Amino acid sequence: GENVEQHPSTLSVQEGDSAVIKCTYSDSASNYFPWYKQELGKRPQLIIDIRSNVGEKKDQRIAVTLNKTAKHFSLHITETQPEDSAVYFCAARSYSTLTFGKGTMLLVSP
Amino acid sequence: GAVVSQHPSWVICKSGTSVKIECRSLDFQATTMFWYRQFPKQSLMLMATSNEGSKATYEQGVEKDKFLINHASLTLSTLTVTSAHPEDSSFYICSARDWRDLNEQFFGPGTRLTVL
Numbered sequence: 001g002e003n004v005e006q007h008p009s010t011l012s013v014q015e016g017d018s019a020v021i022k023c024t025y026s027d028s029a030s031n032y033f034p035w036y037k038q039e040l041g042k043r044p045q046l047i048i049d050i051r052s053n054v055g056e057k058k059d060q061r062i063a064v065t066l067n068k069t070a071k072h073f074s075l076h077i078t079e080t081q082p083e084d085s086a087v088y089f090c091a092a093r094s095y096s097t098l099t100f101g102k103g104t105m106l107l108v109s110p
Numbered sequence: 111g112a113v114v115s116q117h118p119s120w121v122i123c124k125s126g127t128s129v130k131i132e133c134r135s136l137d138f139q140a141t142t143m144f145w146y147r148q149f150p151k152q153s154l155m156l157m158a159t160s161n162e163g164s165k166a167t168y169e170q171g172v173e174k175d176k177f178l179i180n181h182a183s184l185t186l187s188t189l190t191v192t193s194a195h196p197e198d199s200s201f202y203i204c205s206a207r208d209w210r211d212l213n214e215q216f217f218g219p220g221t222r223l224t225v226l
Contacts, residue, residue, distance in 0.1 A: 044154065049213070
């Protein structure tokens with residue numbers, strides 16, 4: 001089955017700095033890569049996703065890049081704000097199953 | 111966007127009792143629903159995948175006789191934790207996939223189960 005590795009497990013940045021979270025996957029059949037933000041005790045919320053036929057996607061301060069050859073994808077958050085503090089999960093979908101990374105706790109200090 | 115609800119949002123029960131959790135897609139039809147379990151400070155672990163009108167597919171290590179899943183309609187799936195024990199205490203989250211877009215999954219708000 002699919003195996004998704006996510007790094008780092010925790011990330012602390014100053015407000016205004018950029019944050020980068022990286023994930024790797026194992027199954028070359030995976031073709032959909034969403035990123036979720038989860039606040040404590042709440043549901044994961046989709047913040048951005050990318051399909052395998054695209055190398056990069058941007059939505060305001062958030063961008064995701066995908067390297068299919070190397071089987072890795074990354075989340076980039078620019079101009080971070082305190083409200084970006086949360087746990088972020090990457091995921092990879094192979095056939096019908098979504099496999100999640102272990103999560104990154106992002107802390108943005110004012 | 112698509113909305114998924116879960117009920118109850120939290121439940122406390124005694125060891126040995128059974129608990130039923132409902133997951134509903136409110137504004138779309140979900141041919142497939144997923145049940146996840148999340149322990150504190152950990153990731154979401156898929157427990158089972160349910161397709162409307164058929165038996166659920168359980169992930170390795172998940173007891174199907176303990177975690178009963180029913181997906182009787184295109185908008186409702188239920189998870190029943192039978193003979194619950196303290197180690198079953200966790201955050202249970204369902205998600206549903208809109209038949210019109212098989213990529214995206216929409217998550218419910220989760221149910222916090224505490225077994226005393």
